[in-house]
Amino acid sequence: MVISKENLRINDEIRAREVRLTADDGEQLGIMSSRDALALAQEKQLDLVEIAPNAKPPVCRIMDYGKYRYEQQKRDKEARKKQKTFDIKEVKLRPGIEDHDYTVKFKNAVRFLEDGDKVKVTIMFRGCELSHPELGEVLLKRMAEELKDTVVIERAPKLEGRNMIMIVAPKATK
Missing domain, CATH: 3.10.20.80 (Translation initiation factor 3 (IF-3), N-terminal domain)
Incomplete structure (x- = not known):
């Protein structure tokens, strides 16, 4: 009732x-x-x-x-x-990020996802880096490929101003 x-x-x-x-x-x-x-x-x-x-x-x-x-x-x-609330955690990268730094950021993203949070991966462009947005897209696709078994891509990589953003969420467990 x-x-x-x-x-x-x-x-x-x-x-x-x-x-x-x-x-x-x-x-x-x-x-x-x-x-x-x-x-x-x-x-x-x-x-x-x-x-x-x-x-x-x-x-x-x-x-x-x-x-x-x-x-x-x-x-x-x-x-x-009983309601599950999702927080959006953010991982910020630059187009010319070194491999070790990328690995650290990647591990942070994995930890956030394991905690049940969504992750917003942002590539920040400065100065003339913006003339090569494909570098940022390559980075985001690399991260999506490495996470593909555990995440759902809620928002594909998209350039917004000086940032390229992708949002991933953990797959629902049954």
């Missing part, structure tokens, strides 16, 4: 004349006036909560509203915990 918090009406806020009532244990109590339903809820020291406002007549349930909200917040918090 998914109820949005915005249109949830309780007790005196319910405007319908007649409501279909269910008890807190799920038992159907039938259709009755909202005044009678509210009196029944107050008799049990619980709240009357409109759970399906668009139904004809609207469906209301007798429940402890405070307890329901608490449970809902707990479920929402648990769902947020």
